[in-house]
Structure formats: C-alpha cells, structure tokens
Amino acid sequence: RKEVEQDPGPFNVPEGATVAFNCTYSNSASQSFFWYRQDCRKEPKLLMSVYSSGNEDGRFTAQLNRASQYISLLIRDSKLSDSATYLCAVTTSADSWGKFQFGAGTQVVVTP
C-alpha cells in the first residue's frame, strides 16, 4: 500500500462550481501536511499548509482528519485557472527539514 494516496481524477468541474477531494496517508506519526499545485510540465508550487484546525485561503479550504488519516482540499467558485494537478505531501518531521511523501496527484479540469 502506498504511504500517500490520491484519487487521480480527472475531476471535471463547471466554472463556478465547488470541488473537493481527499488525500489519505498511512503513517499515523505524520505531523505536517501540505497541498501543492502542479501545472502541466511545471514544478509543484506550494498552495497551502494544512493545520490541525483547518485553514482557508480565499477560495481554498484545507482540512485535516487525523482519526481517519486524510486531508482534504475544497475549491469554491472554481476558475478556469484552477485547472491543474493537486499534490498532497505528508511528513513525519517536525523539524525545519523533513522527508516528504507525495501523492501522485488529483487532476482537476475546470470547464467553461
């Protein structure tokens, strides 16, 4: 079983709609969680860190469910520019460095 798993999608979303997807992790010692956005043939870019209490950044909301060992990302009012692959990353490290485990990504396609 992979340490971090994501539904590959694609999630086809009409412009203006809401889309949500999860990332499950197997290591209960995981301490830090992140969402990255990756455009085709580009590097991943940090979208947001995921805090225990959940956090929101504009149209993006991230949640952590430690009991069920998953994190989620919700995108409201989807824009065409939100089309990308969203990678989750998990680490057991609480230090300023750490080995991340990445999921393979969830592809989101926002359609007009």
Added chain:
Amino acid sequence: DGGITQSPKYLFRKEGQNVTLSCEQNLNHDAMYWYRQDPGQGLRLIYYSQIVNDFQKGDIAEGYSVSREKKESFPLTVTSAQKNPTAFYLCASSGGTGHYNEQFFGPGTRLTVL
C-alpha cells in the same frame, strides 16, 4: 529575487554517460532535496541534505550521487548505473524563516536518455 534555479531545463544523454544537474538556491535554506517525477506518478526522493557537507539517501538513490560543498548548491549526478534515468528532476529546499518546513521547488530539469 530569491529562488531556486535548475539547469539545464532540458538535457539529452546517451546511454553510458554520466550527467550532472545543477541546483542553486539563494533563499538561505539549510535543507535541499532531489526528487524524480515520472508520468502519472508522485515525486520520489533521491537524496536530501540537511546541512553543508552532509547528505542522506532517499528512497531511490541507486545510480545517483550528490555533493553539498556549499549551502547554496546541491548538484545531482545521474550515473550510467541508473537503469531508467529518463524523468523530470526537481530540486527543492526548505528551512526559511516564516516557512518552517515547507519545501519550495525549482523549475526542474527534463532528462531524456537517447
């Protein structure tokens, strides 16, 4: 502007050749990382370095080597022993003030073995 640079952007290699990928950062980050990404797959860790003159193997280190002689630089050599080197290689760094352990990526190098 602070950031991570990787060069070259595209690299073509003949079988049996070693090649070195460059990664430089001016973010004053202590930790640096090398990942490999294959189509439809997540990033896999090759090597990482917490501090100058120290580095550790990641999950797929076989056929690769690194050095960390300067804080800013973490070059990766893909040796002829690497059986399947064609991939997208990404360098990252972490440890900046205000971004405790988030990793930031360079633009990547696409390596193709001919």
